[in-house]
Each structure stands twice: as C-alpha cells, then as structure tokens.
Amino acid sequence: MERTIVNPVIKDQVTFKQTAKDMRGGVTRLEVTLMPGGGTPVHYHRNFSETFIVHSGALTIQLKKRTLILDAGHQLTVEPGRLHRFTNTTAAAVRFTTIVEPGSEGFENALRILYGLAGDHQTDEKGTPRSLLALAVVSNISDMRPGGAGALMIPFLGLLNFVARISGYRRRLVARYCVHAQ
Structure with missing residues (x-):
C-alpha cells in the first residue's frame, strides 16, 4: 500500500x-x-x-x-x-x-478512492467524482456528512450508497483503490 x-x-x-x-x-x-x-x-x-x-x-x-x-x-x-x-x-x-x-479506515479508504478516481479521469476539475454512486460511497465510508443546503442530499446519498452496496459497486471501488475491502 x-x-x-x-x-x-x-x-x-x-x-x-x-x-x-x-x-x-x-x-x-x-x-x-x-x-x-x-x-x-x-x-x-x-x-x-x-x-x-x-x-x-x-x-x-x-x-x-x-x-x-x-x-x-x-x-x-x-x-x-x-x-x-x-x-x-x-x-x-x-x-x-x-x-x-478515533482512527478511521473508512476515511483513509475514501481518500484513496477519491485520488484513484482522479487518476482514472473520473472526477471533475475540483476532484469531485463524476459518478453519484461513487460520491455516495465516499461520503458514507468517510463519515463525511454534508452540511448547509447539502444536508438535503443525505437521504438521497443513503439510497445511492445502498444501491452501490447491493450492486457490488462499493466493493469494486474498494478493491480497485484500497488494499482490502471493508
């Protein structure tokens, strides 16, 4: 790693x-x-x-x-x-x-996924994932919850994270960019 x-x-x-x-x-x-x-x-x-x-x-x-x-x-x-x-x-x-x-392996993995997606040209010019599924996964595993007006997206991100989990997308992101799956 x-x-x-x-x-x-x-x-x-x-x-x-x-x-x-x-x-x-x-x-x-x-x-x-x-x-x-x-x-x-x-x-x-x-x-x-x-x-x-x-x-x-x-x-x-x-x-x-x-x-x-x-x-x-x-x-x-x-x-x-x-x-x-x-x-x-x-x-x-x-x-x-x-x-x-306390330490957070999820937070660490989220950084690896974000930087990996950037390296694979899957982010915008500010480093934000182009895929809403990827954004939901990163938000969830990093324990990063949006504030302000972005807080309105929390239920939607939760739903997308569920979709990412059951479809295997979350597991594939972690497998590609991190050492071991959560």
Missing part, C-alpha cells in the same frame, strides 16, 4: 503517517499538502474528531459562520458533529497534519 498518494487533478498530496490499522483504531494521522484553492465543502463527522496542525502556510477553517486562519504552529480540533470546512485561500501550498480520533 502506498503511504503517499497524489491527486493528479488538483495536485494535493496525502501521506499516511499512522493508519487506523497501524494504531489499532486509535488514530489516523495524515500529512497533507493542500494546493491554492483546495479544500472541502461544509460537512461534519459523526464518529470522530479532526485535529488540524499547520506546519507551513495558512489554512482557513470555517466553523458555521466563524472563520479562522491557522498559521504555522497553530492547531484546532473539530469535535464530532460540528459543521466545518477547510480551504487554502492563499497563493501558496499549505502543509498540515490531520489527526482523526
């Missing part, structure tokens, strides 16, 4: 420093290089917290209507259930560590 993955579309890079398997579920620790304009939509996780520790550059984190800029040496923990998003609004790459507690 590759420890470092690169999204060839958006040029972001993730290095798995500690995986849930390595740490017996304790933590997932990632080193991330986020390119200018990169980031996530507003979302929350039900089952784990995320801690962001910035090493270089500036990471913008939105918590509901509050926006924070984390510079090198600063960190923030987002607790489960809290709406957030992170972005790089600067002209330079930002390097940071993300610690997911």
Whole structure:
C-alpha cells in the first residue's frame, strides 16, 4: 500500500503517517499538502474528531459562520458533529497534519478512492467524482456528512450508497483503490 498518494487533478498530496490499522483504531494521522484553492465543502463527522496542525502556510477553517486562519504552529480540533470546512485561500501550498480520533479506515479508504478516481479521469476539475454512486460511497465510508443546503442530499446519498452496496459497486471501488475491502 502506498503511504503517499497524489491527486493528479488538483495536485494535493496525502501521506499516511499512522493508519487506523497501524494504531489499532486509535488514530489516523495524515500529512497533507493542500494546493491554492483546495479544500472541502461544509460537512461534519459523526464518529470522530479532526485535529488540524499547520506546519507551513495558512489554512482557513470555517466553523458555521466563524472563520479562522491557522498559521504555522497553530492547531484546532473539530469535535464530532460540528459543521466545518477547510480551504487554502492563499497563493501558496499549505502543509498540515490531520489527526482523526478515533482512527478511521473508512476515511483513509475514501481518500484513496477519491485520488484513484482522479487518476482514472473520473472526477471533475475540483476532484469531485463524476459518478453519484461513487460520491455516495465516499461520503458514507468517510463519515463525511454534508452540511448547509447539502444536508438535503443525505437521504438521497443513503439510497445511492445502498444501491452501490447491493450492486457490488462499493466493493469494486474498494478493491480497485484500497488494499482490502471493508
């Protein structure tokens, strides 16, 4: 299994420093290089917290209507259930560590699937899967629930994830891009 993955579309890079398997579920620790304009939509996780520790550059984190800029040496923990998003609004790459507690093999697999789909030209220019089934699978296994207006899609994504599971599409995605199926 590759420890470092690169999204060839958006040029972001993730290095798995500690995986849930390595740490017996304790933590997932990632080193991330986020390119200018990169980031996530507003979302929350039900089952784990995320801690962001910035090493270089500036990471913008939105918590509901509050926006924070984390510079090198600063960190923030987002607790489960809290709406957030992170972005790089600067002209330079930002390097940071993300610690997911407890660790999440699903979160790790979702990143591998997203970057793999990008490598197979199955995403748009922002790295979002073109397939709604793939988007539903990634959302489900990563424990990433949309927030804001996107929350209206949760039942639809749940249905699509069910279709992906019974059709074998979810298993095929995991088999193609991850080491072992969930």
